[in-house]
Amino acid sequence: MSTNKCYRIGIVGAGNVTRMHLDGLKKNENRVKVTAICDPNSETLKERADFYNIEQRYTNLDDFIENSQVEVAIVCTPSVIRKEVIFPLIEAGIPIFCEKPFTETLKEAIEIDHMAKKYNVPISINQNFRSHYPFHFIRNLIAENQIGAITAVHFRDIFYRQDQGWRTQCERNSMSVMGVHWFDGFRLILNSEAKSLVCQTHSSPNVQCVGDTDASVQILFQNGVTVSYMQSFSSSYGSNQLIIIGTSGTIVADYNDISLFEVGAKNPVKTWKDPQGGQDLKADSAFNGLNELLLSIENNENASNSCEDNLRTISLLEAAYISSQEQRMVYFKPDGILEN
Incomplete structure (x- = not known):
């Protein structure tokens, strides 16, 4: 209390x-x-x-x-x-x-x-x-069986970002800045820990920095769901979209809006505004x-x-960079911590 x-x-x-x-x-x-x-x-x-x-x-x-x-x-x-x-x-x-x-x-x-x-x-x-983006809100929708069992998650976060100062000199960039949010959110909505991960990164000349500006990541979670995630700090076009595919429906979301789609319906059958989300409530x-x-x-x-819980999120971040650097799939222990 x-x-x-x-x-x-x-x-x-x-x-x-x-x-x-x-x-x-x-x-x-x-x-x-x-x-x-x-x-x-x-x-x-x-x-x-x-x-x-x-x-x-x-x-x-x-x-x-x-x-x-x-x-x-x-x-x-x-x-x-x-x-x-x-x-x-x-x-x-x-x-x-x-x-x-x-x-x-x-x-x-x-x-x-x-x-x-x-x-x-x-x-x-x-x-x-977890709340600034509608991860908590979506987790509750999933718990209410709004889309049935989750079969796949697709997410992209692409925009142009030019940082200043110390961050531009770090070898780990786009995923340390934004990926750490998304990795944590995937864990939350799936209520599961990672099993394996593969990643490719790239540093674009369009952005003045030492580290990665772009990344493509695939994560297999222990509940059998695969997450496909794309990050870019070098895109002239901005887009943020989370798609969660279930056996009876699909959720599409961004920072503020959540929509539920069902087979046969061209338009959302339900829409929501996250009362805790958006820039004004950051x-x-x-x-x-x-x-x-x-x-x-x-x-x-x-x-x-x-911080104990966050070891699993940092494990995903570490795994992504190891996978890209060593060009291999990376595996996790049953508790979600990266294997040695």
Whole structure:
């Protein structure tokens, strides 16, 4: 059960994604209060702290840990430095809500998970697309038997994206940025873990970056359903579409709209708007993920978005890059963790 407790929140990392979190936190000040923020870039730190009226400001993580007295830390640093930021927070006993991707590699994710268990510190991951995109909504439709048994899933997310800064120098790009959302969503709607995966990636000269801009992935899940997924950051044409084929109907969805088709009907037989989805509610979806962590602390239970759960999502991400690099199919253990 929840309490009326209002938590002191500290932000580690003051980059662009921090604004989404702060917007969501600001709307829920009966539940959380942002009391401190930390970033080594003093200019960015001042800009973010001034705009959101955050009193305590730190350029050093050790000072933040020692003096801020925060009860929960939201980690929004670049994913390439996750461990060096999260380990000191764990050692200080501070619960963590971490921006996605949890880590860039499965090895590092497992190390953090083991460290968190050693110190009994809960960590949750901001897999906010579970509700920002209508994955939760669709999962409920499937549970209501709207399309019968699922036989296949087809998904494409193609558009043009030119990032700036540290992300352009990462070897892992399009799937670390967006694929981690979609891998997590496939797990959710299928209520199953992966069995095998094969992937091809490409880096387009149309986008200034080191890593992949395009990917084609096929995943066989343990329930027998195959997911075909296409990602592109280099397409002049933008399209996002999720198609879930069932034995008695097909669901077609994007960020906002969900339609149900049945054999013989040219038009949808039912349509829905996801009440939790869309760009306007993105900050709300991030806060809801944080609140899952807070509820798990209060109820002394694992959150559904825990770092332990996220090992399966990071396993899919790792598998995709291994498959592309080594030109082979990759397999998973029965628990959904990537085989060694």
